[in-house]
Amino acid sequence: MKPSENLHDDPVLRAVGEHIARTERHIDPGSLSGRILANSKATHRSDWFLNPGGRMARWGLGLGMAGIAATILLAFLLAPSAEARSESAIREAAEHFRLPLERCYLAEVRPEGEAPADDTLPTRSMKVVAADNQFRVELTRGIIRWSWGRESDGTVWIASGPHRGLRIGTDEQGPGLSWMAELYSLRPETLLTQMLGNCRLREDPRQAANHPRVIHAEPRLMARHAWLRSADVELDAETKAVRKLTLRRTGRRGDGIVVVSFTLIESRPVEHAKFRLEGNISEPFQIFDKDHHPDRRREILSRWLGPQAEHWLKSSPAKHSRGD
């Protein structure tokens, strides 16, 4: 290029420049800017998205609220595309979870490729009850019933009998237990917000108006290292409430895919006591924890889980326990 040459006199560059300007004019920034704003809000939770075992990041309230407001405004101003309509439905579904209710789901976990459990077998039932950042799992196998859950500070409890329970602190949880806790911890509002920012949404336009809407979400290019492989969100056609959530997620050791599905059974006012161990056992009770007969926990877990118990409770230095 000659130093004195004025590039803008070049007819080829001028034509390319005009073409670029035309292309820019035809770009509708609505849907993408909505996602960027949603993502900027969701970024504050990205630790959880990338590594659900990590601590929940704090909300960037100012940016987040601005993001929500701008996203809603954009949704009104711009004619919605198919993806924008799906985003709008997911946003409405996320709104539902802000109501102070606990939600009870029928849960199923299976490795991908395995057939779903046979519904005609009445002996197996697993319910997950979730509210805010805490959950509990209720298992029924024939006549055996037991429950376990995670409190909002991350402590896991297990009601091992009507009058006996274990409590395992966050620093004592082995990889198996952490994985199980993450598998069942349902944070639908966070998950849906993450989908808005990090996933490409798709739904079958041929679905009948009175049928539930099923929105398929797949992480975008830049979020493909995340634990979530894909998700199907089934929404009630009228209320936009989530009826079923099916997650395909990376297996525990990073290989294989696990399919987790949560089907909503009911929503009801939060019963806070039930999210704590004491609310699931009756007086007089015995609770084994880090300070009270810690080794009994391993013994009880081994009886249930066999060698797997080692993955639930970390080995700790020998510690003298207090008597009963």
Next chain:
Amino acid sequence: MRETLPRALAYARALLRDPVTAEDVVQDCYCRLIERKDRYDLPRDGLKILIRSVTNACIDHKSREKMLLSLHSGNEETRTDPADEATPDPHQAVVGRELGEQIEKAMAGLSVGQRAAVHLTCLGYTLPEVAEMTGVTRVNAGVLLHRARKALRKELGPYLLGVDHETI
């Protein structure tokens, strides 16, 4: 964002030739910029930083793609997109084709670095700015632009002026 996003997206599309991946790249670049907003003077430098970030992301993406597909080997002069061997004579090609399509096709024949240099020049950036935003030396930017213009003249010259490219 409403002002800068179409520019960034058009630029990413021009570099990647894939609107879906371009959206992902731009979204990621915006998010990273928003995350680091405290470090930059966004009202003053925002677009430049964004363009630089999009350039890097697109080049990274293209490099990864190239490693995976191994469509071509060679240096910057090598086309990163497969050339259409069935391209008709330019005089025939212009018949019934829109200018935009011709430009798109001609741009697709350039390497990602050349596309970046042409695109940014057309947006009004000077050569030192192009060099800064694409992360190459000023001399390299000049070479990229020179080669790109030569290739574009060859493809578009007959269509734009109805004369052979050597006479432009």
